[in-house]
Amino acid sequence: MDSILERIQKEMHHFTGTEKKIGTYILEHPEMVPTMTTKDLSEKTGVSESSVVRFCKTIGIASFKTFKLELVKNLTLTESHMTDFSILQQKDSPYDLFQKVTYGNKKAIESCVSSLDRRELEKAANVLENARKVVFFGVGGSVTAAVDACYKFTRLGCQSIFSQDYHYLISLIPYMNKMDVFVALSVSGRTKDVLELADFAKRKGAKVIAITNMEKSPLYKQADIRLCTPISEEDFRIGTTSSRMAQLNIIDALYLSVFQRKGEDILKYYNETRNEYLRLRR
CATH class of the missing domain: 3.40.50.10490 (Glucose-6-phosphate isomerase like protein; domain 1)
Incomplete structure:
Protein backbone atom coordinates (compact mmCIF):
# COMPACT_ATOMS: atom_id res chain seq x y z
CA MET A 1 0.00 0.00 0.00
CA ASP A 2 1.30 3.46 -0.93
CA SER A 3 2.36 5.83 1.82
CA ILE A 4 0.46 9.07 2.20
CA LEU A 5 3.26 11.04 0.52
CA GLU A 6 3.41 8.60 -2.39
CA ARG A 7 -0.35 8.89 -2.74
CA ILE A 8 -0.18 12.69 -2.96
CA GLN A 9 2.64 12.47 -5.51
CA LYS A 10 0.68 10.06 -7.71
CA GLU A 11 -2.55 12.05 -7.54
CA MET A 12 -0.94 15.45 -8.10
CA HIS A 13 -1.91 15.66 -11.77
CA HIS A 14 -5.58 15.04 -10.86
CA PHE A 15 -5.72 17.81 -8.25
CA THR A 16 -7.38 21.17 -8.67
CA GLY A 17 -5.20 24.28 -8.48
CA THR A 18 -6.01 24.72 -4.78
CA GLU A 19 -5.28 21.06 -4.01
CA LYS A 20 -1.97 21.29 -5.85
CA LYS A 21 -0.91 24.17 -3.59
CA ILE A 22 -1.64 22.07 -0.51
CA GLY A 23 -0.10 18.90 -1.93
CA THR A 24 3.07 20.70 -3.05
CA TYR A 25 3.58 22.27 0.37
CA ILE A 26 3.12 18.93 2.12
CA LEU A 27 5.60 17.17 -0.19
CA GLU A 28 8.18 19.93 0.30
CA HIS A 29 7.71 20.31 4.08
CA PRO A 30 6.32 17.00 5.40
CA GLU A 31 8.11 17.30 8.75
CA MET A 32 6.35 20.61 9.54
CA VAL A 33 2.75 19.55 8.88
CA PRO A 34 2.17 17.25 11.93
CA THR A 35 2.43 20.20 14.33
CA MET A 36 0.13 22.45 12.27
CA THR A 37 -3.56 23.25 12.56
CA THR A 38 -5.82 23.63 9.52
CA LYS A 39 -5.42 27.39 9.99
CA ASP A 40 -1.62 27.12 9.94
CA LEU A 41 -1.62 25.09 6.74
CA SER A 42 -4.18 27.33 5.07
CA GLU A 43 -2.05 30.39 5.81
CA LYS A 44 1.11 28.74 4.51
CA THR A 45 -0.56 27.66 1.26
CA GLY A 46 -2.86 30.63 0.71
CA VAL A 47 -6.06 28.57 0.69
CA SER A 48 -9.07 28.34 3.01
CA GLU A 49 -9.30 26.01 6.00
CA SER A 50 -12.23 24.23 4.37
CA SER A 51 -9.99 23.55 1.35
CA VAL A 52 -7.50 21.81 3.65
CA VAL A 53 -10.27 19.57 5.02
CA ARG A 54 -11.54 18.83 1.48
CA PHE A 55 -8.00 17.97 0.39
CA CYS A 56 -7.82 15.28 3.09
CA LYS A 57 -11.10 13.80 1.91
CA THR A 58 -9.92 13.89 -1.71
CA ILE A 59 -7.04 11.54 -0.84
CA GLY A 60 -9.32 9.27 1.17
CA ILE A 61 -8.78 10.53 4.72
CA ALA A 62 -11.74 11.67 6.82
CA SER A 63 -10.14 14.50 8.79
CA PHE A 64 -7.01 16.63 9.07
CA LYS A 65 -6.19 15.06 12.44
CA THR A 66 -6.22 11.57 10.90
CA PHE A 67 -4.14 12.89 8.01
CA LYS A 68 -1.49 14.14 10.43
CA LEU A 69 -1.38 10.81 12.25
CA GLU A 70 -0.89 8.98 8.95
CA LEU A 71 1.84 11.42 7.99
CA VAL A 72 3.60 10.92 11.33
CA LYS A 73 3.49 7.18 10.78
CA ASN A 74 4.94 7.64 7.30
CA LEU A 75 7.75 9.90 8.49
CA THR A 76 8.75 7.83 11.49
CA LEU A 77 8.74 4.52 9.61
CA THR A 78 10.99 6.11 7.00
CA GLU A 79 13.63 6.38 9.72
CA SER A 80 12.97 2.93 11.21
CA HIS A 81 15.54 1.28 8.93
CA MET A 82 18.16 2.56 11.35
CA THR A 83 17.34 -0.32 13.70
CA ASP A 84 16.31 -3.05 11.28
CA PHE A 85 18.73 -5.64 9.97
CA SER A 86 19.32 -3.85 6.65
CA ILE A 87 21.96 -1.89 8.54
CA LEU A 88 24.29 -4.86 7.93
CA GLN A 89 24.37 -3.93 4.23
CA GLN A 90 25.42 -0.35 5.00
CA LYS A 91 28.93 0.96 5.59
CA ASP A 92 28.38 3.74 8.08
CA SER A 93 31.11 5.14 10.30
CA PRO A 94 30.40 5.46 14.05
CA TYR A 95 29.85 9.19 13.54
CA ASP A 96 27.43 8.55 10.65
CA LEU A 97 25.44 6.26 12.94
CA PHE A 98 25.57 8.84 15.73
CA GLN A 99 23.99 11.38 13.38
CA LYS A 100 21.32 8.91 12.26
CA VAL A 101 20.48 7.94 15.84
CA THR A 102 20.28 11.59 16.86
CA TYR A 103 17.98 12.42 13.94
CA GLY A 104 15.79 9.37 14.57
CA ASN A 105 15.40 10.18 18.27
CA LYS A 106 14.65 13.82 17.49
CA LYS A 107 12.04 12.82 14.91
CA ALA A 108 10.32 10.40 17.33
CA ILE A 109 10.10 13.04 20.06
CA GLU A 110 8.77 15.68 17.66
CA SER A 111 6.21 13.21 16.31
CA CYS A 112 4.78 12.76 19.81
CA VAL A 113 3.15 16.17 19.37
CA SER A 114 0.77 14.66 16.82
Missing part, protein backbone atom coordinates in the same frame (compact mmCIF):
# COMPACT_ATOMS: atom_id res chain seq x y z
CA SER A 115 0.39 11.14 18.21
CA LEU A 116 -0.46 12.28 21.77
CA ASP A 117 -3.97 13.45 22.65
CA ARG A 118 -3.69 16.46 24.98
CA ARG A 119 -6.96 15.53 26.74
CA GLU A 120 -5.61 12.07 27.57
CA LEU A 121 -2.41 13.65 28.90
CA GLU A 122 -4.50 15.91 31.13
CA LYS A 123 -6.44 12.90 32.45
CA ALA A 124 -3.21 11.04 33.17
CA ALA A 125 -1.76 13.98 35.10
CA ASN A 126 -4.97 14.22 37.15
CA VAL A 127 -5.04 10.59 38.23
CA LEU A 128 -1.30 10.48 38.94
CA GLU A 129 -1.49 13.62 41.07
CA ASN A 130 -4.07 12.01 43.35
CA ALA A 131 -2.85 8.40 43.24
CA ARG A 132 -2.23 6.50 46.46
CA LYS A 133 0.08 4.04 44.70
CA VAL A 134 1.45 3.80 41.15
CA VAL A 135 2.77 0.58 39.61
CA PHE A 136 4.90 0.88 36.48
CA PHE A 137 5.41 -2.16 34.28
CA GLY A 138 7.09 -2.81 30.96
CA VAL A 139 9.28 -5.51 29.45
CA GLY A 140 12.15 -5.47 26.97
CA GLY A 141 12.98 -1.98 25.76
CA SER A 142 10.14 -0.46 27.80
CA VAL A 143 11.88 -1.37 31.07
CA THR A 144 14.13 1.70 30.82
CA ALA A 145 11.17 4.10 30.75
CA ALA A 146 9.35 2.21 33.50
CA VAL A 147 12.37 2.39 35.82
CA ASP A 148 12.87 6.08 35.08
CA ALA A 149 9.18 6.77 35.79
CA CYS A 150 9.30 4.91 39.09
CA TYR A 151 12.35 6.90 40.22
CA LYS A 152 10.84 10.25 39.23
CA PHE A 153 7.47 9.65 40.86
CA THR A 154 9.14 8.40 44.03
CA ARG A 155 10.77 11.84 44.26
CA LEU A 156 7.27 13.34 44.17
CA GLY A 157 6.38 11.45 47.35
CA CYS A 158 4.25 8.92 45.54
CA GLN A 159 4.38 5.24 46.50
CA SER A 160 5.90 4.11 43.22
CA ILE A 161 6.64 0.50 42.37
CA PHE A 162 8.49 -1.15 39.51
CA SER A 163 9.43 -4.78 39.16
CA GLN A 164 10.29 -7.09 36.29
CA ASP A 165 9.04 -10.01 38.38
CA TYR A 166 5.64 -10.94 36.95
CA HIS A 167 4.75 -13.16 39.93
CA TYR A 168 5.70 -10.45 42.44
CA LEU A 169 3.28 -8.04 40.76
CA ILE A 170 0.54 -10.68 40.71
CA SER A 171 0.88 -10.86 44.50
CA LEU A 172 0.78 -7.06 44.80
CA ILE A 173 -2.13 -6.21 42.48
CA PRO A 174 -4.87 -7.73 44.70
CA TYR A 175 -4.19 -4.90 47.17
CA MET A 176 -4.78 -2.21 44.52
CA ASN A 177 -8.04 -0.25 44.35
CA LYS A 178 -9.62 2.80 42.72
CA MET A 179 -7.06 5.09 44.39
CA ASP A 180 -4.22 3.35 42.57
CA VAL A 181 -2.80 3.55 39.05
CA PHE A 182 -1.20 0.90 36.84
CA VAL A 183 1.01 2.37 34.10
CA ALA A 184 1.59 -0.15 31.32
CA LEU A 185 4.39 0.54 28.86
CA SER A 186 4.54 -1.42 25.61
CA VAL A 187 5.61 -0.23 22.18
CA SER A 188 3.55 -2.85 20.34
CA GLY A 189 0.72 -2.97 22.88
CA ARG A 190 0.59 -6.73 22.39
CA THR A 191 2.98 -8.07 25.03
CA LYS A 192 1.13 -10.79 26.92
CA ASP A 193 2.61 -10.12 30.38
CA VAL A 194 1.75 -6.42 30.15
CA LEU A 195 -1.80 -7.13 28.95
CA GLU A 196 -2.52 -9.67 31.67
CA LEU A 197 -1.23 -7.50 34.52
CA ALA A 198 -3.06 -4.44 33.19
CA ASP A 199 -6.28 -6.46 32.99
CA PHE A 200 -5.81 -7.75 36.55
CA ALA A 201 -5.20 -4.21 37.88
CA LYS A 202 -8.27 -2.92 36.06
CA ARG A 203 -10.44 -5.66 37.56
CA LYS A 204 -9.28 -4.51 41.00
CA GLY A 205 -10.49 -0.98 40.21
CA ALA A 206 -7.15 0.67 39.48
CA LYS A 207 -6.89 3.16 36.63
CA VAL A 208 -4.82 1.80 33.76
CA ILE A 209 -2.66 4.24 31.79
CA ALA A 210 -1.16 2.84 28.60
CA ILE A 211 1.95 4.31 26.98
CA THR A 212 1.88 2.54 23.65
CA ASN A 213 1.99 3.22 19.93
CA MET A 214 -0.84 4.88 18.07
CA GLU A 215 -2.10 1.73 16.37
CA LYS A 216 -5.28 0.30 17.88
CA SER A 217 -3.48 -2.46 19.82
CA PRO A 218 -5.04 -4.67 22.54
CA LEU A 219 -3.42 -2.49 25.23
CA TYR A 220 -4.81 0.66 23.61
CA LYS A 221 -8.32 -0.81 23.76
CA GLN A 222 -7.89 -2.12 27.30
CA ALA A 223 -6.59 1.07 28.95
CA ASP A 224 -8.64 3.77 30.67
CA ILE A 225 -6.18 6.45 29.52
CA ARG A 226 -4.13 6.19 26.32
CA LEU A 227 -0.88 8.08 25.80
CA CYS A 228 0.14 7.26 22.24
CA THR A 229 3.69 7.22 20.92
CA PRO A 230 4.43 7.40 17.18
CA ILE A 231 5.34 4.23 15.31
CA SER A 232 9.07 4.78 14.95
CA GLU A 233 10.43 1.22 14.69
CA GLU A 234 9.46 -2.18 13.36
CA ASP A 235 8.64 -4.98 15.82
CA PHE A 236 11.60 -7.06 14.60
CA ARG A 237 14.62 -4.87 15.22
CA ILE A 238 18.19 -4.81 16.48
CA GLY A 239 17.18 -2.91 19.60
CA THR A 240 14.90 -0.22 20.99
CA THR A 241 16.10 3.33 20.31
CA SER A 242 13.70 6.03 19.16
CA SER A 243 10.60 4.32 20.58
CA ARG A 244 12.23 4.39 24.02
CA MET A 245 12.94 8.12 23.63
CA ALA A 246 9.27 8.76 22.86
CA GLN A 247 8.25 6.90 26.05
CA LEU A 248 10.77 8.83 28.15
CA ASN A 249 9.52 12.08 26.68
CA ILE A 250 5.97 11.33 27.84
CA ILE A 251 7.18 10.27 31.29
CA ASP A 252 9.06 13.55 31.67
CA ALA A 253 5.95 15.53 30.70
CA LEU A 254 3.86 13.66 33.29
CA TYR A 255 6.51 14.10 35.98
CA LEU A 256 6.76 17.86 35.44
CA SER A 257 2.97 18.19 35.29
CA VAL A 258 2.52 16.51 38.65
CA PHE A 259 5.51 18.35 40.15
CA GLN A 260 3.95 21.67 39.15
CA ARG A 261 0.61 20.69 40.68
CA LYS A 262 2.21 19.66 43.97
CA GLY A 263 3.35 23.26 44.39
CA GLU A 264 6.01 24.78 46.59
CA ASP A 265 5.24 22.52 49.56
CA ILE A 266 7.25 19.76 47.91
CA LEU A 267 10.41 21.87 47.71
CA LYS A 268 11.39 21.17 51.33
CA TYR A 269 11.63 17.46 50.51
CA TYR A 270 13.76 18.15 47.45
CA ASN A 271 16.03 20.35 49.58
CA GLU A 272 16.38 17.59 52.18
CA THR A 273 17.31 15.15 49.43
CA ARG A 274 19.83 17.59 47.98
CA ASN A 275 21.44 18.19 51.36
CA GLU A 276 21.88 14.46 51.91
CA TYR A 277 23.42 14.07 48.45
CA LEU A 278 25.95 16.77 49.33
CA ARG A 279 26.69 15.27 52.77
CA LEU A 280 27.33 11.82 51.33
CA ARG A 281 29.61 12.91 48.53
CA ARG A 282 33.07 11.50 48.88
Whole structure:
Protein backbone atom coordinates (compact mmCIF):
# COMPACT_ATOMS: atom_id res chain seq x y z
CA MET A 1 0.00 0.00 0.00
CA ASP A 2 1.30 3.46 -0.93
CA SER A 3 2.36 5.83 1.82
CA ILE A 4 0.46 9.07 2.20
CA LEU A 5 3.26 11.04 0.52
CA GLU A 6 3.41 8.60 -2.39
CA ARG A 7 -0.35 8.89 -2.74
CA ILE A 8 -0.18 12.69 -2.96
CA GLN A 9 2.64 12.47 -5.51
CA LYS A 10 0.68 10.06 -7.71
CA GLU A 11 -2.55 12.05 -7.54
CA MET A 12 -0.94 15.45 -8.10
CA HIS A 13 -1.91 15.66 -11.77
CA HIS A 14 -5.58 15.04 -10.86
CA PHE A 15 -5.72 17.81 -8.25
CA THR A 16 -7.38 21.17 -8.67
CA GLY A 17 -5.20 24.28 -8.48
CA THR A 18 -6.01 24.72 -4.78
CA GLU A 19 -5.28 21.06 -4.01
CA LYS A 20 -1.97 21.29 -5.85
CA LYS A 21 -0.91 24.17 -3.59
CA ILE A 22 -1.64 22.07 -0.51
CA GLY A 23 -0.10 18.90 -1.93
CA THR A 24 3.07 20.70 -3.05
CA TYR A 25 3.58 22.27 0.37
CA ILE A 26 3.12 18.93 2.12
CA LEU A 27 5.60 17.17 -0.19
CA GLU A 28 8.18 19.93 0.30
CA HIS A 29 7.71 20.31 4.08
CA PRO A 30 6.32 17.00 5.40
CA GLU A 31 8.11 17.30 8.75
CA MET A 32 6.35 20.61 9.54
CA VAL A 33 2.75 19.55 8.88
CA PRO A 34 2.17 17.25 11.93
CA THR A 35 2.43 20.20 14.33
CA MET A 36 0.13 22.45 12.27
CA THR A 37 -3.56 23.25 12.56
CA THR A 38 -5.82 23.63 9.52
CA LYS A 39 -5.42 27.39 9.99
CA ASP A 40 -1.62 27.12 9.94
CA LEU A 41 -1.62 25.09 6.74
CA SER A 42 -4.18 27.33 5.07
CA GLU A 43 -2.05 30.39 5.81
CA LYS A 44 1.11 28.74 4.51
CA THR A 45 -0.56 27.66 1.26
CA GLY A 46 -2.86 30.63 0.71
CA VAL A 47 -6.06 28.57 0.69
CA SER A 48 -9.07 28.34 3.01
CA GLU A 49 -9.30 26.01 6.00
CA SER A 50 -12.23 24.23 4.37
CA SER A 51 -9.99 23.55 1.35
CA VAL A 52 -7.50 21.81 3.65
CA VAL A 53 -10.27 19.57 5.02
CA ARG A 54 -11.54 18.83 1.48
CA PHE A 55 -8.00 17.97 0.39
CA CYS A 56 -7.82 15.28 3.09
CA LYS A 57 -11.10 13.80 1.91
CA THR A 58 -9.92 13.89 -1.71
CA ILE A 59 -7.04 11.54 -0.84
CA GLY A 60 -9.32 9.27 1.17
CA ILE A 61 -8.78 10.53 4.72
CA ALA A 62 -11.74 11.67 6.82
CA SER A 63 -10.14 14.50 8.79
CA PHE A 64 -7.01 16.63 9.07
CA LYS A 65 -6.19 15.06 12.44
CA THR A 66 -6.22 11.57 10.90
CA PHE A 67 -4.14 12.89 8.01
CA LYS A 68 -1.49 14.14 10.43
CA LEU A 69 -1.38 10.81 12.25
CA GLU A 70 -0.89 8.98 8.95
CA LEU A 71 1.84 11.42 7.99
CA VAL A 72 3.60 10.92 11.33
CA LYS A 73 3.49 7.18 10.78
CA ASN A 74 4.94 7.64 7.30
CA LEU A 75 7.75 9.90 8.49
CA THR A 76 8.75 7.83 11.49
CA LEU A 77 8.74 4.52 9.61
CA THR A 78 10.99 6.11 7.00
CA GLU A 79 13.63 6.38 9.72
CA SER A 80 12.97 2.93 11.21
CA HIS A 81 15.54 1.28 8.93
CA MET A 82 18.16 2.56 11.35
CA THR A 83 17.34 -0.32 13.70
CA ASP A 84 16.31 -3.05 11.28
CA PHE A 85 18.73 -5.64 9.97
CA SER A 86 19.32 -3.85 6.65
CA ILE A 87 21.96 -1.89 8.54
CA LEU A 88 24.29 -4.86 7.93
CA GLN A 89 24.37 -3.93 4.23
CA GLN A 90 25.42 -0.35 5.00
CA LYS A 91 28.93 0.96 5.59
CA ASP A 92 28.38 3.74 8.08
CA SER A 93 31.11 5.14 10.30
CA PRO A 94 30.40 5.46 14.05
CA TYR A 95 29.85 9.19 13.54
CA ASP A 96 27.43 8.55 10.65
CA LEU A 97 25.44 6.26 12.94
CA PHE A 98 25.57 8.84 15.73
CA GLN A 99 23.99 11.38 13.38
CA LYS A 100 21.32 8.91 12.26
CA VAL A 101 20.48 7.94 15.84
CA THR A 102 20.28 11.59 16.86
CA TYR A 103 17.98 12.42 13.94
CA GLY A 104 15.79 9.37 14.57
CA ASN A 105 15.40 10.18 18.27
CA LYS A 106 14.65 13.82 17.49
CA LYS A 107 12.04 12.82 14.91
CA ALA A 108 10.32 10.40 17.33
CA ILE A 109 10.10 13.04 20.06
CA GLU A 110 8.77 15.68 17.66
CA SER A 111 6.21 13.21 16.31
CA CYS A 112 4.78 12.76 19.81
CA VAL A 113 3.15 16.17 19.37
CA SER A 114 0.77 14.66 16.82
CA SER A 115 0.39 11.14 18.21
CA LEU A 116 -0.46 12.28 21.77
CA ASP A 117 -3.97 13.45 22.65
CA ARG A 118 -3.69 16.46 24.98
CA ARG A 119 -6.96 15.53 26.74
CA GLU A 120 -5.61 12.07 27.57
CA LEU A 121 -2.41 13.65 28.90
CA GLU A 122 -4.50 15.91 31.13
CA LYS A 123 -6.44 12.90 32.45
CA ALA A 124 -3.21 11.04 33.17
CA ALA A 125 -1.76 13.98 35.10
CA ASN A 126 -4.97 14.22 37.15
CA VAL A 127 -5.04 10.59 38.23
CA LEU A 128 -1.30 10.48 38.94
CA GLU A 129 -1.49 13.62 41.07
CA ASN A 130 -4.07 12.01 43.35
CA ALA A 131 -2.85 8.40 43.24
CA ARG A 132 -2.23 6.50 46.46
CA LYS A 133 0.08 4.04 44.70
CA VAL A 134 1.45 3.80 41.15
CA VAL A 135 2.77 0.58 39.61
CA PHE A 136 4.90 0.88 36.48
CA PHE A 137 5.41 -2.16 34.28
CA GLY A 138 7.09 -2.81 30.96
CA VAL A 139 9.28 -5.51 29.45
CA GLY A 140 12.15 -5.47 26.97
CA GLY A 141 12.98 -1.98 25.76
CA SER A 142 10.14 -0.46 27.80
CA VAL A 143 11.88 -1.37 31.07
CA THR A 144 14.13 1.70 30.82
CA ALA A 145 11.17 4.10 30.75
CA ALA A 146 9.35 2.21 33.50
CA VAL A 147 12.37 2.39 35.82
CA ASP A 148 12.87 6.08 35.08
CA ALA A 149 9.18 6.77 35.79
CA CYS A 150 9.30 4.91 39.09
CA TYR A 151 12.35 6.90 40.22
CA LYS A 152 10.84 10.25 39.23
CA PHE A 153 7.47 9.65 40.86
CA THR A 154 9.14 8.40 44.03
CA ARG A 155 10.77 11.84 44.26
CA LEU A 156 7.27 13.34 44.17
CA GLY A 157 6.38 11.45 47.35
CA CYS A 158 4.25 8.92 45.54
CA GLN A 159 4.38 5.24 46.50
CA SER A 160 5.90 4.11 43.22
CA ILE A 161 6.64 0.50 42.37
CA PHE A 162 8.49 -1.15 39.51
CA SER A 163 9.43 -4.78 39.16
CA GLN A 164 10.29 -7.09 36.29
CA ASP A 165 9.04 -10.01 38.38
CA TYR A 166 5.64 -10.94 36.95
CA HIS A 167 4.75 -13.16 39.93
CA TYR A 168 5.70 -10.45 42.44
CA LEU A 169 3.28 -8.04 40.76
CA ILE A 170 0.54 -10.68 40.71
CA SER A 171 0.88 -10.86 44.50
CA LEU A 172 0.78 -7.06 44.80
CA ILE A 173 -2.13 -6.21 42.48
CA PRO A 174 -4.87 -7.73 44.70
CA TYR A 175 -4.19 -4.90 47.17
CA MET A 176 -4.78 -2.21 44.52
CA ASN A 177 -8.04 -0.25 44.35
CA LYS A 178 -9.62 2.80 42.72
CA MET A 179 -7.06 5.09 44.39
CA ASP A 180 -4.22 3.35 42.57
CA VAL A 181 -2.80 3.55 39.05
CA PHE A 182 -1.20 0.90 36.84
CA VAL A 183 1.01 2.37 34.10
CA ALA A 184 1.59 -0.15 31.32
CA LEU A 185 4.39 0.54 28.86
CA SER A 186 4.54 -1.42 25.61
CA VAL A 187 5.61 -0.23 22.18
CA SER A 188 3.55 -2.85 20.34
CA GLY A 189 0.72 -2.97 22.88
CA ARG A 190 0.59 -6.73 22.39
CA THR A 191 2.98 -8.07 25.03
CA LYS A 192 1.13 -10.79 26.92
CA ASP A 193 2.61 -10.12 30.38
CA VAL A 194 1.75 -6.42 30.15
CA LEU A 195 -1.80 -7.13 28.95
CA GLU A 196 -2.52 -9.67 31.67
CA LEU A 197 -1.23 -7.50 34.52
CA ALA A 198 -3.06 -4.44 33.19
CA ASP A 199 -6.28 -6.46 32.99
CA PHE A 200 -5.81 -7.75 36.55
CA ALA A 201 -5.20 -4.21 37.88
CA LYS A 202 -8.27 -2.92 36.06
CA ARG A 203 -10.44 -5.66 37.56
CA LYS A 204 -9.28 -4.51 41.00
CA GLY A 205 -10.49 -0.98 40.21
CA ALA A 206 -7.15 0.67 39.48
CA LYS A 207 -6.89 3.16 36.63
CA VAL A 208 -4.82 1.80 33.76
CA ILE A 209 -2.66 4.24 31.79
CA ALA A 210 -1.16 2.84 28.60
CA ILE A 211 1.95 4.31 26.98
CA THR A 212 1.88 2.54 23.65
CA ASN A 213 1.99 3.22 19.93
CA MET A 214 -0.84 4.88 18.07
CA GLU A 215 -2.10 1.73 16.37
CA LYS A 216 -5.28 0.30 17.88
CA SER A 217 -3.48 -2.46 19.82
CA PRO A 218 -5.04 -4.67 22.54
CA LEU A 219 -3.42 -2.49 25.23
CA TYR A 220 -4.81 0.66 23.61
CA LYS A 221 -8.32 -0.81 23.76
CA GLN A 222 -7.89 -2.12 27.30
CA ALA A 223 -6.59 1.07 28.95
CA ASP A 224 -8.64 3.77 30.67
CA ILE A 225 -6.18 6.45 29.52
CA ARG A 226 -4.13 6.19 26.32
CA LEU A 227 -0.88 8.08 25.80
CA CYS A 228 0.14 7.26 22.24
CA THR A 229 3.69 7.22 20.92
CA PRO A 230 4.43 7.40 17.18
CA ILE A 231 5.34 4.23 15.31
CA SER A 232 9.07 4.78 14.95
CA GLU A 233 10.43 1.22 14.69
CA GLU A 234 9.46 -2.18 13.36
CA ASP A 235 8.64 -4.98 15.82
CA PHE A 236 11.60 -7.06 14.60
CA ARG A 237 14.62 -4.87 15.22
CA ILE A 238 18.19 -4.81 16.48
CA GLY A 239 17.18 -2.91 19.60
CA THR A 240 14.90 -0.22 20.99
CA THR A 241 16.10 3.33 20.31
CA SER A 242 13.70 6.03 19.16
CA SER A 243 10.60 4.32 20.58
CA ARG A 244 12.23 4.39 24.02
CA MET A 245 12.94 8.12 23.63
CA ALA A 246 9.27 8.76 22.86
CA GLN A 247 8.25 6.90 26.05
CA LEU A 248 10.77 8.83 28.15
CA ASN A 249 9.52 12.08 26.68
CA ILE A 250 5.97 11.33 27.84
CA ILE A 251 7.18 10.27 31.29
CA ASP A 252 9.06 13.55 31.67
CA ALA A 253 5.95 15.53 30.70
CA LEU A 254 3.86 13.66 33.29
CA TYR A 255 6.51 14.10 35.98
CA LEU A 256 6.76 17.86 35.44
CA SER A 257 2.97 18.19 35.29
CA VAL A 258 2.52 16.51 38.65
CA PHE A 259 5.51 18.35 40.15
CA GLN A 260 3.95 21.67 39.15
CA ARG A 261 0.61 20.69 40.68
CA LYS A 262 2.21 19.66 43.97
CA GLY A 263 3.35 23.26 44.39
CA GLU A 264 6.01 24.78 46.59
CA ASP A 265 5.24 22.52 49.56
CA ILE A 266 7.25 19.76 47.91
CA LEU A 267 10.41 21.87 47.71
CA LYS A 268 11.39 21.17 51.33
CA TYR A 269 11.63 17.46 50.51
CA TYR A 270 13.76 18.15 47.45
CA ASN A 271 16.03 20.35 49.58
CA GLU A 272 16.38 17.59 52.18
CA THR A 273 17.31 15.15 49.43
CA ARG A 274 19.83 17.59 47.98
CA ASN A 275 21.44 18.19 51.36
CA GLU A 276 21.88 14.46 51.91
CA TYR A 277 23.42 14.07 48.45
CA LEU A 278 25.95 16.77 49.33
CA ARG A 279 26.69 15.27 52.77
CA LEU A 280 27.33 11.82 51.33
CA ARG A 281 29.61 12.91 48.53
CA ARG A 282 33.07 11.50 48.88
